[in-house]
Amino acid sequence: MKSLIFKKKNLIAFAMAAVVAVSGFGVYQSQAAEKIDENKQCTITVKVPDTCSLDDKPADSSIVNGISLYDGTLEVDFYKLADVELNGEIGISLAGVDLSDLSKSDVTAEDIKATANEAYKVVKDSAPNYKVEINPSKELSKTVNGDKGVDRGIYLYVVKDFQNKQYQYSFDKYIVMVPYSTTISQGTKVDEHGNIVDVESSDDWVYDTEIALKCKATEIYGNLKITKELKTYNESLGTTPFVFEVEAFYGEGDNKEIVYSNVFSMDFSEPGSREITVEKIPANSTVTVTEVYSGASYKLTSDKTKTTTIVENETSTVEFVNDYDDQTDIGTISIENHFNENGYVDSNINPNSTTTENVETEN
Structure with missing residues (x-):
């Protein structure tokens, strides 16, 4: 032929x-x-x-x-x-x-x-x-x-x-x-x-x-919405941030392929709800969202890690709930982003620092 x-x-x-x-x-x-x-x-x-x-x-x-x-x-x-x-x-x-x-x-x-x-x-x-x-x-x-x-x-x-x-x-x-x-x-x-x-x-x-x-x-994408509810707030502690690590991947185990990784934070100065929308995550991927820092003197009342699937042209949602834990720790956090050879983000978190660096924040 x-x-x-x-x-x-x-x-x-x-x-x-x-x-x-x-x-x-x-x-x-x-x-x-x-x-x-x-x-x-x-x-x-x-x-x-x-x-x-x-x-x-x-x-x-x-x-x-x-x-x-x-x-x-x-x-x-x-x-x-x-x-x-x-x-x-x-x-x-x-x-x-x-x-x-x-x-x-x-x-x-x-x-x-x-x-x-x-x-x-x-x-x-x-x-x-x-x-x-x-x-x-x-x-x-x-x-x-x-x-x-x-x-x-x-x-x-x-x-x-x-x-x-x-x-x-x-x-x-x-x-x-x-x-x-x-x-x-x-x-x-x-x-x-x-x-x-x-x-x-x-x-x-x-x-x-x-x-x-x-x-x-x-390339086809979907979006991810992270919602956070803070039930009670201690004004004497000042603004407090909550930090989330987002990882999207295909496959499992040895076949796992990470296609998105980043960290995001929300600042609260009063009780209530806030949200972050993360855009353009590869469609059909599995996403895990982990609250890696819950703010000084606040505790999670929901699961620490949530999992969802990204759907093309839609917005998937995960929800977290925190409450005051009757402690009086003061201070915010420091996050340093490290990009590995594939361009993904790893986060090192120091909860004792009083600064927040290199964090994407929704105000």
């Missing part, structure tokens, strides 16, 4: 489908040395990328193994837009989709994308001609329709979005031609960055087409 024109580079896997990405489909006509062999089986093999570009990040940003860790179903639907005639011409549109831009001699990758997006508007409510389902944690490629192959044609392929941990994965809709010939592309291709480059033109028909899916990952 011949490999796809588009290859992986610099840890970013982009998907463009074979040489059709910059070809003028209609300009080919019967220029090839031989016509398509109507008795040869055509195949399309879908390859899953092991890296994805990160949305709203620098162009060279990517995540590795994001999809390959997904133990679920990745679905790719194929809609046939037109036949491919034996001389290489595009047949009449089967779905009422305007394919005229594909016949331009100067068609670009962006033209192909635009046609794909318009085609999807037409066919999205209809059943696909073919469907392939892949579990990326077990297989990184799969042939559409197995040993039976596919009919000659121009196909729109659409990958359904999915979520995995803290990322939403989305994919470009695109168009693939099977079989194809580099003569159709007039000796051009699109590289992994979408740039047009020259290749050696060939009259040979390629009946086994491979497509690599172009993936974009968007």
